Amino acid sequence: MDQSDGGALGRLRATNRELLVGLVEGAGRLSRSELTRRSGLSRSTVSGLVKELLADEVLVEHEDRGTAHGGGSGRPPILLGLRESPGVVVGIDVGHRHVRIGLAGLDGTVRDEERFDMDVDETPDDTLDRLEEVYRGLLDAAGASGADVRAVALGLPGPVDLEGRMTSSILPRWRGHTPAVELEPRLGIRPTVDNDAHMGTAGEVTFGAARGVADLIYVKAATGLGAGIVVDGRLVRGGTGIAGEIGHVQVxxxxxxxxxxxxxxxxxxxxxxxxxxxxxxxxxxxxxVDSVLALETEGDAGVARVLGDAGRAIGRVLADLCNVLNPQRIVVGGSLGASTALLGGIREAVDRYAQPNAADAVSVVPGELGERAELMGALATALAQQRSALLR
Ligand SMILES: [Zn+2]
Structure with a gap:
């Protein structure tokens, strides 16, 4: 067997595992023979996969007491069920001025979340210590322990390379740090890491304004400015993980x-x-920022002008991206995503500077998740990681 066969077989096995788990989940409890019938797979395939799923503690066996000892065989039938898991995932969003932590069940329902203020220019150790404290508090409040945590994902407000290292001078005190590695002994699990704009993109794609859109640009417009670019349904990370850093385009x-x-x-x-x-x-x-947005709502002309100009500057950069990538949607998140004047400015500049076909193809909309997009993206990332680990 060559390598490509191995890969295809691996994918087939994962698909079949997913099918069996889905059937058991839908039925509550199922016997092996019923699972074989419903899946359409061969008896030996089902038998082998069930053995694995039992060993992986995805499935458990129950004695079927209701019909036990019927039919004279003397052996009660064994039913398969999903292991009842109190499993949770945790998402963490470190912003320039705050940290948000959320805890969700494996069905994606957010159970609890906390926010605390923090200056990103503090030393990473102070932030990570405080993070650990809040993490433990959330688990306690949910009646969960560290062992129940299936995955953790962490968004950081600066470029993160593919190894999770902060490489840029943008956060001078964090440069050279690898927060996931430093958090592992504190949390008992290694978090998946990405920059905040990429997490915000995952949030809006999974739960918000970008659901069902295959080609889009998510812009986080706040103290920092960054973007997540999705092409053909995939987030573009680039060669070293920093794709989308539009905040450092020179204007x-x-x-x-x-x-x-x-x-x-x-x-x-x-x-x-x-x-x-x-x-x-x-x-x-x-x-x-909040009082500026309130002044905009009250009709302050100076505020509308400054926010409109900012939108046009951002839109000028996005117009070039529209020509290059031809997205269907631009989703504007971050604290400034709530500004009508800023969104209007972006629209205006895209219409003015992108070629007409590209401008016509793209809608400019505010994010649906507001400042929680990055946290929700971290939770979506943790859930995706948990699912892929379960079915691997
Ligand atoms: Zn710069």
Whole structure:
């Protein structure tokens, strides 16, 4: 047998395992012979796969006491059921100013979540210590232990390479750290890691505004600016995991120096912090992103203008991506995704700078999950990992 046969057989085996687990799940309890009949697989295939699923503790055997000892064989029939698992998954979203942690059942229902403020410029150790504390608190509150946690996924607000290492100078104190490895002894499980925009993309694709869309760009517009690009249903990670870093596209050659070392990056020019700073000069009260959005709703002309200009700057970059990738949808998330003027600015620039066919093909919509997109994406990632581990 050559390698390709091995791969195809492996996939067939995974598909058959999934089929059997689905049949047992639907019926509650099933005998081996009934499972054979319903699956249409051969008796020996079912027997072999059931043996594996029992060994993997996906299925358990029950004695069928109701009809036991019928038919004179003297042996009670054995029924197969799913192991009743209190399993949970955990998603973690580390933002520039906050950490969110959520705990969900294996059916994807969020059971509990917590948020605490944090400055990303603190040392990673402080953040990871606090994370561990909140993680334990959530498990306690859910009556779960570390052994019930099937998978953990972690979103971080900066570039993460394919090995989970933070490589960029964007978060100077985290550079060179591998948070998943550092969290493993604290949580008792190694988290899957990706950057926050990629997690937000997974959130909107699984639970939000991008469900059922195969080609899209998710933009996280907040203190940082980043994107997740989905082509043909797959998130594009690129050669080293950092695909989608639109925040560091240069939009003003003589602009301010960016954390990344370049000048006039999109993020430096129109990130939330800069917008608040620009507006502050015209306001006596101390502004925040939330108060700026509230002023927009009240019809403040200056706020609408600054947010509209920011949208046009972001849209100018997205227009080029539309020409290159021809997405069906642009989903705008992050704290600024709630701004009508910002979305309008993006639409305007895409219409102006993308070629007409590409502009006509794309809708620009706000995210449905708001600032929880990254957390929900981390949960979706953990659930996907748990499922693939179960069926491997
Ligand atoms: Zn930059």
């Amino acid at each position: 003003d050659e003589s602009g301010r120096v960016c954390r990344c070392g370049s000048r006039g990056c999109l993020e430096t020019e129109v990130g939330a912090r800069r917008l608040v700073e620009t507006l502050q000069t015209a306001h006596h009260e101390r502004l925040t």
